[in-house]
Amino acid sequence: METIRNIFCVGRNYRLHAEELGNAVPTVPMLFGKPTHSLTLTNGQTIELPGNRGEVHYEAELVIHIARPFSEGASLEEMIDKIALGIDFTLRDVQSELKKNSHPWLLAKGFRHSAVITPFQPFPGLAVCEQTDFSLNINGEQAQRGNIRNMIFDLMTIIRYTHEHFGLGAGDIIFTGTPEGVGPTKNGDHFSLLWGDQIWGEFTATFS
Template sequence: MDIRNIYCVGRNYRLHAEELGNEVPASPMLFTKPTHAIATMDEGKLIIPSSQGAVHYEAELVFAIGRTYEPGMRLEELISHFTVGLDLTLRDVQETIKKKGLPWLPAKGFRNSAVLGRWLAFPGLDEVSAHAFGLRINGAEAQRGEVRDMVFGLQQLIDYTGRMYGLAAGDLIYTGTPAGVDALNEGDELEVWWNEETLGRATVRMEA
């Protein structure tokens, strides 16, 4: 897949916003990552920084856009594939730049911070919504989420992003993470899943 723009939605699960002491936004809160941040969970190593403080995992449903957005289009017309990914965050860096009112790029856009599992053909919102997704670390459940728990639904996110910034084939939308985020450690075995089907595995390797 030729990836173009990577849009990410912040604070889209109420319990996650609360666990970090953040207010739930009144409208979708979007930020972007560079395409150089893409990493795939293909049984290999996931290399993350070791010298910038804690690196937090955030498991998210990720949707791939298959055509150009036009007002009034339904999401089933636009989305071609979906997967479960990880929006990795340098949490200590993020806390520092938030206090200074600076952009989130240093905390969110580093290499390998936009992690992707295996793509599945999009079966429609009803089918995706009928099943949970999540992350296991070292075989234990770390996060579990469902579409119905989103603050802003998928159609809302599509319309907002399409109107404000544009959407076209190759664009991705990371739709936010449920509660349960925490720091990764050297050697952690990661597994993302949807409907109990494994979509990707990787082993954490921390490098300076």
């Protein structure tokens, strides 16, 4: 896998997902990061997740790959060269405790193998992305289905906001948020990430 420089993630970017967790709908993008050690590329393998820190929830997302440093006036096609599908795995019980104490989410979001992505595909353009649903199947059953049309903050808003607060450059990736339907992972669950009806990546989860 090519070198990824920074991993940015957008929280609560789908209204129904925010509501299903009882969270307020944000008025500006809610950004957090993951360390690069959390990144794992799907190749049909078994991926180990922590089994002794409470529930591990799956959150399927569209992931964009940044092609160049941000400049005002740049188009999406200039800023994004590739897309993938990913899962932002979250230690939900750990996150709940962190939120109670107003602590950062890193322990809940940044563990090894918490950022799973499929191989990247060329960016097909915004219109195609808005016409194509992405989905997550677990053990052959659909668990999540989403479309970036339903995001609270669109792709360019996310890119601009990330640049303004952190900087943004070639090789950075952004997990753009998850739709409703998140839930706990079970030992042995088989995950398939689909773009339309095409499987882009598969793996099996096991607890260590």
